[in-house]
Amino acid sequence: MNSAAPAGVLDEQRRLDDLAPKLALGAVLVGLIGLAVSLVFGFIDGWAVFFRSYILNYAYVLSFALGALFFVLLQHVTRAGWSVVVRRLAEFVAGALPALAVLFVPILVPVLLGFEGVYPWSNAEQRHADPLLEWKSPYLNPAFFVVRCVVYFAVWAWLARYYLRRSLEQDQTGRVESTLAMQRWSGIGIVLYGLTLTFFSIDVIKSLAPEWFSTVFGVYYFSGCVVGFFALLAVGMVGLQRAGRLSRSITVEHYHDVGKLAFGFTVFWAYIAYSQYMLYWYANLPEETFWYSARQETPWWAGVSILLVIGHFVVPLLALISRFPKRRKNWLAAAALWVLVMHWVDVYYLVAPRAAQLHEAHPVSAAPLHVTDVSLLVGLGGLFLFAVVRLMAGRPLMPERDPRLGESLAYENI
Amino acid sequence: MSELTLAAKKRHVTPAAAAGRELYGLLVEFDDVEALKAAARRVREGGYQRWDAHSPFPVHGMDEAMGIRHTRLPWVVFFFGLLGCAAGVLLQWHTNAMDPQQFKFIPTFLQGFDFRISGKPLWSFPANIPVIFEMTVLLAALAAVIGMLAMNGLPRWHHALFGHPRFQRVTTDRFFICVEARDPKFHETRTSELLATLGGSEVERVYWPQRSPPPAWGRITGLIVLCLALFPPLWAYKMNVSLKAQPRIHIIQDMDNQEKYKAQQKNVAFADSRAMRPAIPGTIAREDAWALGTDPHFYEGRVGNAWAASFPPQIEITESLLRRGQRQFNIYCAVCHGLDGSGNGIVAKRAREKTQITSGWVPPTSLHDQTVRDRPVGHLFNTITNGIRTMPPYGDQLSVADRWAIVAYIRALERSQNARLEDVPPEVRSELR
Numbered sequence: 118m119n120s121a122a123p124a125g126v127l128d129e130q131r132r133l134d135d136l137a138p139k140l141a142l143g144a145v146l147v148g149l150i151g152l153a154v155s156l157v158f159g160f161i162d163g164w165a166v167f168f169r170s171y172i173l174n175y176a177y178v179l180s181f182a183l184g185a186l187f188f189v190l191l192q193h194v195t196r197a198g199w200s201v202v203v204r205r206l207a208e209f210v211a212g213a214l215p216a217l218a219v220l221f222v223p224i225l226v227p228v229l230l231g232f233e234g235v236y237p238w239s240n241a242e243q244r245h246a247d248p249l250l251e252w253k254s255p256y257l258n259p260a261f262f263v264v265r266c267v268v269y270f271a272v273w274a275w276l277a278r279y280y281l282r283r284s285l286e287q288d289q290t291g292r293v294e295s296t297l298a299m300q301r302w303s304g305i306g307i308v309l310y311g312l313t314l315t316f317f318s319i320d321v322i323k324s325l326a327p328e329w330f331s332t333v334f335g336v337y338y339f340s341g342c343v344v345g346f347f348a349l350l351a352v353g354m355v356g357l358q359r360a361g362r363l364s365r366s367i368t369v370e371h372y373h374d375v376g377k378l379a380f381g382f383t384v385f386w387a388y389i390a391y392s393q394y395m396l397y398w399y400a401n402l403p404e405e406t407f408w409y410s411a412r413q414e415t416p417w418w419a420g421v422s423i424l425l426v427i428g429h430f431v432v433p434l435l436a437l438i439s440r441f442p443k444r445r446k447n448w449l450a451a452a453a454l455w456v457l458v459m460h461w462v463d464v465y466y467l468v469a470p471r472a473a474q475l476h477e478a479h480p481v482s483a484a485p486l487h488v489t490d491v492s493l494l495v496g497l498g499g500l501f502l503f504a505v506v507r508l509m510a511g512r513p514l515m516p517e518r519d520p521r522l523g524e525s526l527a528y529e530n531i
Numbered sequence: 532m533s534e535l536t537l538a539a540k541k542r543h544v545t546p547a548a549a550a551g552r553e554l555y556g557l558l559v560e561f562d563d564v565e566a567l568k569a570a571a572r573r574v575r576e577g578g579y580q581r582w583d584a585h586s587p588f589p590v591h592g593m594d595e596a597m598g599i600r601h602t603r604l605p606w607v608v609f610f611f612g613l614l615g616c617a618a619g620v621l622l623q624w625h626t627n628a629m630d631p632q633q634f635k636f637i638p639t640f641l642q643g644f645d646f647r648i649s650g651k652p653l654w655s656f657p658a659n660i661p662v663i664f665e666m667t668v669l670l671a672a673l674a675a676v677i678g679m680l681a682m683n684g685l686p687r688w689h690h691a692l693f694g695h696p697r698f699q700r701v702t703t704d705r706f707f708i709c710v711e712a713r714d715p716k717f718h719e720t721r722t723s724e725l726l727a728t729l730g731g732s733e734v735e736r737v738y739w740p741q742r743s744p745p746p747a748w749g750r751i752t753g754l755i756v757l758c759l760a761l762f763p764p765l766w767a768y769k770m771n772v773s774l775k776a777q778p779r780i781h782i783i784q785d786m787d788n789q790e791k792y793k794a795q796q797k798n799v800a801f802a803d804s805r806a807m808r809p810a811i812p813g814t815i816a817r818e819d820a821w822a823l824g825t826d827p828h829f830y831e832g833r834v835g836n837a838w839a840a841s842f843p844p845q846i847e848i849t850e851s852l853l854r855r856g857q858r859q860f861n862i863y864c865a866v867c868h869g870l871d872g873s874g875n876g877i878v879a880k881r882a883r884e885k886t887q888i889t890s891g892w893v894p895p896t897s898l899h900d901q902t903v904r905d906r907p908v909g910h911l912f913n914t915i916t917n918g919i920r921t922m923p924p925y926g927d928q929l930s931v932a933d934r935w936a937i938v939a940y941i942r943a944l945e946r947s948q949n950a951r952l953e954d955v956p957p958e959v960r961s962e963l964r
Contacts, residue, residue: 391660398657399649439605529591 122526126365131517133362137510141503148499155492162487165234168227170489172235173468175224176322177345177461177494178501179217180338183314184346185210186273187339189280190310193296193303198524199374202366205516206353208284209508210346211277216504218270220497224321225266228259238327249328257327265320269313276306281508284516291518314339322467329408333393338467340386345460347379351453355446363514369444370528376443379456380433386463387430411470417485421466429459461494552738555691556582556711557723558698560732564590567706570729571596574708577725581714585692585707607678608671615670619663628654694740709737830931831916832909839909846935856940859933863925872898872944893921898941899948911938 133140159167185207192200192207226232233240237250238257244250250257280299287295315335323334331337354372358364397405412418433456442448469485516522561567564586571584575598584590584597593599629643645653680686692698692709701707708729710722723734773779781787792798792806801808827833829843842848867876874897882892896903903911915934916926929937946954955963 391657395657395660399651401650438609 122523123365123368126526129365130362131366131513131515132511133357133360133506133509133514134511136360137506141506141510144499144503144506146499148496148501148503151492151494151496151499153496155489155496158487158489158492162489163234164227164232166487167489167493168224168232168235169469170487170493171497172224172321172325173465173490174493174497175217175220176338176468177464178220178497180342180345180460180464181349181501182211182214182217182277183273183310183339184342184344184349186214186277186280187307187310187343188346188350190276190303190306193280193300194307196300196521198521199371199528201519201521201525202363202371202515203350203354203375204519205284205512205514206350206357207346208277208281209505209512210349210353212281212508213501213504214270214277215274217501218274220500221266221270225263228262231259236324236327238324247328253327257324262320265316269317272309272313276310284519285512287519288513288517293520296520311335311339314342325468326408329405331393331397331405331408333389337386337389337393340382340389341460341463344379344382344386344456347375347382348453348456348460351375351379351449352457355450355453357514358446366515366526368526368528369446370530371525372446372449373440373443373530374528376437376449376452379453380437380443383430383433383437383456387434390425390430412466415485418470421462425459425463425466428455429463433459465490552741554712554719555737555739556709556713556717557719557726558692558695558707558709558735558737559726559729560697560700560735561706561708561730564706566730567708568592568596570708570731573725573729574710578716579710579714579722581717582708582710585698585701585709587702587704587706602682604675604678604682608675611674611678612667612671615666615668616663618670619666620659622666623659623662624654627659689740691737691739695735695737697735698737828909829935832912834909837909838907838913840907842908842935842939846932846939848939852936853940853943855933856936856938856943859929860937860940860944863929864937867895867922868898869895871948872941873948874898895922899945904945904949908938908942911941 155167155170188200188207189204189211191197192204227235228239231240233243236257237243237247238253239259239262244254244258255261279302283295283299318335318338322338323329323331351372354363354367354375358367394409397409412422433452436442436448436452436455442452469490519525559570561570567584567586568590571593574582575596584593586593625643627644627646627648630645631639631642634642647653648658651658692707697705698707708726708731710717710726716722726734794807796806797804798806826843828839829845832839834840846852861870864872865876867874867878869875869879874895876895879895882894912934914922915929915937916924918924926934952960952963
């Protein structure tokens with residue numbers, strides 16, 4: 118290793134084996150309780166509300182895994198050296214994608230049953246009644262939807278597992294061929310990632326309002342995924358170091374870079390969100406603006422929109438723009454936690470309004486926020502955490518024999 | 532003995548090639564990076580502030596070794612970014628949303644505009660964001676570039692070290708430390724003693740470059756060029772303003788100034804000196820007759836609230852009137868209604884052939900229909916003037932008298948297709964059989 122590596126780096130704790138079982142048990146219990154409570158409220162408040170909350174929190178939890186997968190692919194495409202120390206953490210988060218594929222199955226239930234309270238186009242009657250849905254039915258029909266979702270999750274699961282497997286195998290063999298193979302696949306991996314994520318967001322989130330269309334929607338969801346992931350990574354890094362793991366390898370320089378990326382992608386998110394908004398606002402065509410009208414007309418939703426502008430853009434921008442907050446763990450963790458909350462509000466903003474204006478057959482209570490929104494956050498979040506921690510047990514938290522590890526340990530910002 | 536020669540005798544300093552030049556500073560050369568960094572630490576500990584380390588490539592950890600503080604440039608950039616943001620807001624508010632009525636107390640050229648674009652509100656924040664964003668980024672970026680240059684003292688014509696022969700190797704494989712003579716703690720002897728202990732080469736003296744004065748003609752020429760350079764902006768300033776009543780020199784005339792009288796000009800050939808002649812008393816515009824309603828029978832074919840059943844008194848039914856009516860009918864009306872008025876003009880024939888347009892095609896009325904025969908002449912006059920159903924108006928193409936002539940001719944046509952033997956004059960009856 119480079120002589121400039123942090124002192125004592127060979128002696129640090131690089132495993133979570135002692136904590137992982139307890140964490141995993143806690144997470145799965147919390148997750149299952151959350152799910153159970155939500156099912157109860159699903160019976161009480163109606164399944165339309167339940168599935169809306171499920172889609173909302175599922176999209177939230179999935180966005181971290183997708184952001185992590187993007188990070189892993191990106192580091193290989195760019196042959197990055199600084200990030201090796203934290204890449205394994207991203208590989209673990211992305212590795213939860215197969216578990217998330219299982220958690221996606223409940224969303225298929227209302228689709229296959231034609232429950233128009235969730236996806237209007239899944240119901241044959243609705244399709245016949247609305248000529249626009251009829252016209253879109255070659256794409257928006259339950260069978261094709263299921264096929265597409267199988268493809269998305271197959272691609273993601275394969276990519277995530279491949280990168281985790283190769284990276285872990287390099288811990289044992291130390292062979293550079295693993296890195297070369299991961300680099301070789303990363304290019305096509307990113308292309309597949311882009312296509313699958315775009316169409317996933319269109320199918321699962323945007324088709325809640327099937328009459329609407331937006332070509333930048335996939336990019337919007339993607340930007341949220343990346344912002345959310347970097348925030349989660351920062352929180353994870355601080356948390357692990359608090360628990361005494363990786364206390365030497367992760368240096369202030371790595372925090373600085375994660376903070377820089379979180380800042381940059383926050384601005385990127387705002388840019389994409391604004392560009393989608395401005396074009397529809399300026400043209401003012403009713404067939405396009407109704408989606409935004411639903412998110413502006415009532416005081417609640419207008420408040421949520423303003424909250425996103427201020428809380429998801431202005432506050433993180435000002436909090437992370439200077440170099441000093443990015444180099445102080447506590448400050449970075451606080452900003453990251455704030456961004457995690459705001460990211461939930463963003464996904465809520467995408468999913469909830471239209472889904473809440475459901476057809477008269479399934480009246481929902483007037484409140485825009487439901488118990489299930491929170492209980493399913495706990496439920497799905499707990500299960501997601503369980504999936505990630507289970508992967509962490511028994512494995513090093515850092516790629517110990519990556520050829521670029523030295524560069525990463527000695528990394529210095531200007 | 533001067534201190535200089537004393538120092539030279541101690542072999543700490545190479546003898547100056549030419550005494551009397553102003554000293555810039557003392558330079559010491561190193562072979563490797565670690566020596567440079569250690570030396571930099573020592574110099575910093577010595578309390579020096581005006582000095583620098585030079586190397587062919589960036590050296591990690593040099594900032595700490597030299598004690599270089601974090602730059603203030605980010606604050607400058609941030610400030611100018613905010614300034615740009617405010618400038619973007621102000622620019623758009625001034626040009627789009629400023630109501631000049633409320634700002635009459637400031638000079639007119641500073642009063643803004645209120646422009647409604649695309650029906651959006653005057654101050655419409657979503658539309659204003661692109662310009663605000665660009666102005667923020669623009670001023671921030673300019674501040675970064677210009678600020679960076681300014682804080683580095685750039686651009687400068689020359690640096691004293693470039694004149695030093697050994698310093699050329701700084702771009703290749705040597706490292707240097709130079710302490711400037713302007714440093715408050717600089718002392719020729721003590722500083723050179725310190726530098727000599729740093730583990731580098733012999734301490735060398737660097738002098739300010741000798742600047743030869745500019746040539747005598749240089750200043751005069753420069754002054755003249757500067758004065759000449761003032762001409763274009765002054766001329767441009769004057770160009771848009773014309774303080775003289777005389778027109779400007781106009782070299783290529785083309786047909787710009789013509790010998791004709793324009794409206795509102797003076798012409799002494801007339802008694803009232805007006806180039807425009809007033810209208811003849813009693814002249815009324817064509818529309819006025821109809822608008823004034825002086826003669827609805829003649830101009831509109833109306834008597835009271837009903838269509839006129841007789842021709843107006845101005846119209847005398849003579850053969851010449853009928854001939855005129857025939858001529859005008861054949862020109863204007865026969866294309867649709869046919870020469871005989873039965874609705875088989877060439878336009879109608881073509882429309883029937885083109886079956887696709889018969890769906891919207893209303894066939895021209897046959898003028899021999901009982902409906903038309905029953906209509907009073909005033910109604911027919913109105914139809915020609917204003918059109919009816921899909922027939923366009925012809926009032927702009929035919930004078931009032933001509934329209935009455937056509938009406939008279941139509942009556943004649945109708946009679947021609949519905950005549951009895953008794954209507955034919957006796958002398959011509961034989962020709963019929």
